[in-house]
Amino acid sequence: MSYIAKPKVHTPALTKNALGMTRRDYEGALTTLCAGCGHDSITAAIVQAFWELEIEPYKVAKMSGIGCSSKTTAYFLREAHGFNSVHGRMPSVATGAAAANGELIMIGVSGDGDSLSIGLGQFCHAIRRNLNLMYVLENNGVYGLTKGQFSASADPGSKSKRGVENTMAPIDGALMALTLGATFVARSFSGDKAQLVPILKAGIMHRGFAFVDVISPCVTFNDHEGSTKSYAYTRKNQLPVVAADYIAEREEITAEYEPGSVHHVRLHDGGMVALRKIDPSYDHTDRDRAYAYIREHQNRGEVVTGLLYVNEDQEDMHAKLGTIPQSLTRVPFRDLCPGSQELDRLQERFR
Amino acid sequence: MNRVNDFAFKIATANGTGSASANSLIMQAIFRMGIPVTGKNLFPSNIQGLPTWYEIRVNRSGYTARTPDFDLIVALNPATFAADVAEVRSGGWLLYDSTWPIADHLRRDDIELLGIPLAQMCNEAFGGVKERILMKNIAYAGALAALLGIDTEVLVALTKEKYGRKPALLDSNQKAVDLGYNYAKEHLTCPLPIRLEAMDSTRDSILIDGNTAAALGCLYAGATVGAWYPITPATSLMEAFTGFCEKYRKDPETGKNRFAILQAEDELAAVGMVIGASWAGARAFTPTSGPGISLMGEFLGLAYYAEVPCVVFDVQRTGPSTGMPTRTQQGDLLLCAYASHGDTKHICLYPSDPREAFEMAARAFDLAERFQTPVLVLSDLDIGMNDWMVPKLTWDDLCEPDRGKVLDEKALEQAKAFHRYLDVDGDGIPYRTLPGVHPRGAYFTRGSGHNKFGAYTENSAEYQEVMERLARKLDSAAEAVPTPFVRQGRDASVGIVSIGGCHAACMEALDRLAEQGIQADYLRVRGFPFGAEVRAFLEAHETIHVVEQNRDAQLRSLLILETGVNPAKLKSILQYAGYPLSARDVVAGVGSATGVLV
Numbered sequence: 001m002s003y004i005a006k007p008k009v010h011t012p013a014l015t016k017n018a019l020g021m022t023r024r025d026y027e028g029a030l031t032t033l034c035a036g037c038g039h040d041s042i043t044a045a046i047v048q049a050f051w052e053l054e055i056e057p058y059k060v061a062k063m064s065g066i067g068c069s070s071k072t073t074a075y076f077l078r079e080a081h082g083f084n085s086v087h088g089r090m091p092s093v094a095t096g097a098a099a100a101n102g103e104l105i106m107i108g109v110s111g112d113g114d115s116l117s118i119g120l121g122q123f124c125h126a127i128r129r130n131l132n133l134m135y136v137l138e139n140n141g142v143y144g145l146t147k148g149q150f151s152a153s154a155d156p157g158s159k160s161k162r163g164v165e166n167t168m169a170p171i172d173g174a175l176m177a178l179t180l181g182a183t184f185v186a187r188s189f190s191g192d193k194a195q196l197v198p199i200l201k202a203g204i205m206h207r208g209f210a211f212v213d214v215i216s217p218c219v220t221f222n223d224h225e226g227s228t229k230s231y232a233y234t235r236k237n238q239l240p241v242v243a244a245d246y247i248a249e250r251e252e253i254t255a256e257y258e259p260g261s262v263h264h265v266r267l268h269d270g271g272m273v274a275l276r277k278i279d280p281s282y283d284h285t286d287r288d289r290a291y292a293y294i295r296e297h298q299n300r301g302e303v304v305t306g307l308l309y310v311n312e313d314q315e316d317m318h319a320k321l322g323t324i325p326q327s328l329t330r331v332p333f334r335d336l337c338p339g340s341q342e343l344d345r346l347q348e349r350f351r
Numbered sequence: 352m353n354r355v356n357d358f359a360f361k362i363a364t365a366n367g368t369g370s371a372s373a374n375s376l377i378m379q380a381i382f383r384m385g386i387p388v389t390g391k392n393l394f395p396s397n398i399q400g401l402p403t404w405y406e407i408r409v410n411r412s413g414y415t416a417r418t419p420d421f422d423l424i425v426a427l428n429p430a431t432f433a434a435d436v437a438e439v440r441s442g443g444w445l446l447y448d449s450t451w452p453i454a455d456h457l458r459r460d461d462i463e464l465l466g467i468p469l470a471q472m473c474n475e476a477f478g479g480v481k482e483r484i485l486m487k488n489i490a491y492a493g494a495l496a497a498l499l500g501i502d503t504e505v506l507v508a509l510t511k512e513k514y515g516r517k518p519a520l521l522d523s524n525q526k527a528v529d530l531g532y533n534y535a536k537e538h539l540t541c542p543l544p545i546r547l548e549a550m551d552s553t554r555d556s557i558l559i560d561g562n563t564a565a566a567l568g569c570l571y572a573g574a575t576v577g578a579w580y581p582i583t584p585a586t587s588l589m590e591a592f593t594g595f596c597e598k599y600r601k602d603p604e605t606g607k608n609r610f611a612i613l614q615a616e617d618e619l620a621a622v623g624m625v626i627g628a629s630w631a632g633a634r635a636f637t638p639t640s641g642p643g644i645s646l647m648g649e650f651l652g653l654a655y656y657a658e659v660p661c662v663v664f665d666v667q668r669t670g671p672s673t674g675m676p677t678r679t680q681q682g683d684l685l686l687c688a689y690a691s692h693g694d695t696k697h698i699c700l701y702p703s704d705p706r707e708a709f710e711m712a713a714r715a716f717d718l719a720e721r722f723q724t725p726v727l728v729l730s731d732l733d734i735g736m737n738d739w740m741v742p743k744l745t746w747d748d749l750c751e752p753d754r755g756k757v758l759d760e761k762a763l764e765q766a767k768a769f770h771r772y773l774d775v776d777g778d779g780i781p782y783r784t785l786p787g788v789h790p791r792g793a794y795f796t797r798g799s800g801h802n803k804f805g806a807y808t809e810n811s812a813e814y815q816e817v818m819e820r821l822a823r824k825l826d827s828a829a830e831a832v833p834t835p836f837v838r839q840g841r842d843a844s845v846g847i848v849s850i851g852g853c854h855a856a857c858m859e860a861l862d863r864l865a866e867q868g869i870q871a872d873y874l875r876v877r878g879f880p881f882g883a884e885v886r887a888f889l890e891a892h893e894t895i896h897v898v899e900q901n902r903d904a905q906l907r908s909l910l911i912l913e914t915g916v917n918p919a920k921l922k923s924i925l926q927y928a929g930y931p932l933s934a935r936d937v938v939a940g941v942g943s944a945t946g947v948l949v
Contacts, residue, residue, distance in 0.1 A: 056790075057790065058787065058789060058790040058792070058793060059787050061631070061786045074807075078793065079790035079793045080786070080793055081785075081786035081787070081793055081794065081796070082794075082795040082796060082797075083627070083630060083795075084795065084796065084797040084798065084799065085626075085653065085796075085798070086623070086650055086653050086798065089619060089623045089649075089650065091620075091623075092578075092615065092619070092620035092621075092623025092627065093623045093626055093627035093630070094627060095613060095620075095623075095624050095627060096576060096578060096613070096623065096625055096627025096628035096629075096630075096631070097627035097628060097786070098627075098631075099576050099578075099611035099624065099627075099628055099633075100575070100576050100611070100627070100628035100629075100632060100633035100635065101631045101632065101633070101785075101786070101787060103787060104787050121616055121617065121620075122616065122619075122623070124616075125615075125616040125620065318611075321608065321611050321612075321613075322608045323607060323608045323609075323611050324602050324605065324607040324608065324609055325607070327631075327632075327787075328575040328576065328609065328610070328611065328633050329575075329631060329632035329633050329785065331609050333573050333751065333752055336570075336573040336575065336600070337570075337571050337572075337573055337746075338570065338571070338599045339746065339748055340745065340746040340747070340748050342599075343567075343571070343744060343745070343746045347559075347743055350557035350559045351382075351383070351557060351558070
């Protein structure tokens, strides 16, 4: 049961970040997912990312919908408010919370059923608005809590545990995000923490909608032979094309790269993302070419991973709406209510 | 019979021909003459071509309900001409465009025909098809001014206010008004026995529609986030709010917005945004109509169970399904009271006119935050979109918003522990915290089973403990919602109960019934759950007529369900045709039920 609080064990040897906090301080309740679930690895990566970014947990809002993936927001950042909302509707709740308080650091966790079936509309519209939210899609191709039905991200030809083959065309969250104008699109694998953590860090710091699709095998219903979302299949067919590093403003750039091999993207917070090409022909700045590249390799059965597209120049929802930078919740009432005299005056219009 | 300042007329035109400007011009002119006036726009779900009617009632006693008795009909729409001629009351008048002759079979001996060659005059005076059609509609306003005795100075002043910035338009309008006015003066007997004489009865009133008034209520309550999906008849509420925000909510230094208005992808998203914004600490609302409430059901259950404040306006229209989207009804009473699956119940407010729409809009935010639950404000198309004459809106500057039990940073710093759903004060209302304020305030908001500490549970006792408290909390709201409006008759044995937009018709009906010797007590419910006063009224009367605008007697059902009143005592008076209720409906309903011919 997820209400069992994780015991806090006093381990002075644990490394502390600049806030004096250990990774344990970024954890949440005990997971109730199956042993070996890819989602738990993603939770661990999220803990790592927030710890490394030295973000105070209470400044974060954790948003989710319904499903195995959506439960995971309880398993990290116990000092942050969490909102486990309605199936497929997390984006709207997150949009409202962000509109009210633009100072919140927001992370949304969803699944392929939550995002690509029941919640496809809201997912698309959050991208259109360029909501300032890191949206993690924990993608396993099946419905776990209802025991193994194909989801919309299941590949044609992929087999269910009972051996039934999926015949429907898939909806690919990353391609969808690229098409709809997402300003940050990444794909990773729950079994590749070295790749995932820096992507999450960059995604958190990106101003705008950061979409991170993470292949996250379901050990119980979709990790068998014939599945295209299994650990074995993903390990074998993963094709990392760009590696990303997030470098905070305060950090010095120490790594040495071959000239021309690294592209730096300056983020709004002053930090930087260093993008290192693994395939020199890949272009993470060109939406259309990125799309074509991913499709081409998908047709060969390969799963292209990395920070696939990033554009820091687009306005986020707040900029588009023209709202004040500080939280609307802190505007004093006297600045919101025009008062009785003005009410008298404005009613002349209705005479 | 003296018909000065006591008559009704109706203008029949085709949608999209500019008649709306002419009609509001006439109505406003009468209002400025100090005479109580009401306008009801019966319009189609269409942009151009389908028939539309505008009904104006002038009443020196101040009755504002719709009346179905028309002394004069201005019949300018060939598509409805026959029906319009037939609807003039016997002894009344028909104003028509005499450019074309009237078919013999449509003539009536018992009414007087007033022919004005509007098309011919406008074709001669104006160029271009569009202008000719528009000016034809202004010309009938001029003719009516002559026939009814509308003060021409008022009319000229209004035209100047409306078109003053566009001299060409002003000239055309003035010319068209003169054409109609002069023709009527020269060729017809002016004024008619139904006519206007200046009074001084509108000095402290305004002409306003309920959606604009509700938007003002949201502005004054300090709402900062509005989310919506366009739907008739609720659209103009958010449009009005946007306009007010643009004027009053700009940061004076940066010019940035102290508000966020989100046009959502659908009503599900709209209410989701409101819930998210309220959860984060803003006052947020969404305006919609019945179809939107249907879609919002799941989210309203979440807000009820997870105890997130939110304000939803349901400007009701005719259902079921798409129904008649531009006609009025009170068909969502049951839907709103219990929206969503499982055991849910919601605070509902029922304004009866734009003034109450303003007051209740503002109050809705206080109640939502006090009780940490959805509050639904149910007006209807008639209240929301028609201009009503109501007393001027007032605001008490000492009024501070009731933000409910929110632990701020300081309180959390001093608190030993915080548990989201713990009934600390014994009133059924727990404390809440906002995200981003303090580490100790963190909790996990969920629609899944939770115990009083806010933790997930599948334990029956823990689950029921929270559900019992929620029931107590909602029960206690019964005494916090607006108290009912009550008018006691003399030695009354019958009671009349109504809701929302039925009010004006009921008040007029009470007077008419009294003239017939039937004294009735009257109660109008203004909030749900029903409080003690409603129960007492039901107990005190042997026969109660429940007046409402839907087919299935939803208010009656609610009263029976919630108060346990003996159903046999409650007789229904139902009018759900899609147009606003009139006193005649109520009087006839009481009459037929009591066996008294009235």
